[in-house]
Amino acid sequence: MRIVLQRAKEAAVTVSGEVVGKIGPGLVCLVGFTEGDGEEQIRWMVDKLIHLRIFSDEEGKMNRSLMDTGGAILSVSQFTLYGDCRKGRRPNFMAAEKPLVATRLYDRFNEVVRDRGIPVETGIFGEMMDVSLVNDGPVTLILDSPNNSVDDSP
Template identity: 55%
Template sequence: MRALVQRVTQARVDIAGETVGAIGPGLLVLVCAMGGDKDDTVERLASKIAKLRIFKDEDGRMNRSLVDTGGSALVVSQFTLAADTRRGNRPGFSAAAPPDDGERLYLSFAEALQTLGIPVATGRFGADMQVHLVNDGPVTIWIDSEG
């Protein structure tokens, strides 16, 4: 799986003008299931993100995790994270998991974060979404799990 994690003060996802998911302080997690990803990949990625120490402590150092701060996660599916741009000008997405697997793994990832005690809001798999966020820092981290 691939994830782009952004520390936010707030974020929301709108579909056709309606807000379907919103959070206050926490993480916006754009996530893409890749071909070959399994359930244990989901668990490892969720655990890594929940424990990622990118929130400020009392000394202003990035030393606290989402679990430590009690923050929320807005999880949004984004197959375009699988883009291969090595040839030509049109990205290829063949490395992404097939849609049925992608949706199952995306929902499983959101559930895994909830199991770890993280309040989770989501977008809608496959929908045309507008994502609004206030990036805090900014802090943006790319995570590429290993199958």
């Protein structure tokens, strides 16, 4: 499982000209899955994501987490995170999970985040989406879950 996250002052996702998800301060999360991802990877990633200290404290240091700030997540499915561009000029997406499985995993990821008390807005899986945000910082990070063995602590 892979997430590219961006700290945002505000963000929105639009499908066919209609805003389908919108947040104020929080994180924009582009979320992708690969073969072998499941409940363990989702839980590990959610714990890492919501407790990652990337928001500024009173002294301007990145010392606060999403849990501390009460921010929201704009979650956008993104199979292209598993695009392999090492050979040729066209990305190979063979490492991306199949859509039927990825849809279930994506829905479960959003459910686990909500269960932790974090508001989540989403795009629409498989649709062409326009994502807009005011990046705060900018702060952009890439999170990869341990594949198929969640021995690492978040």
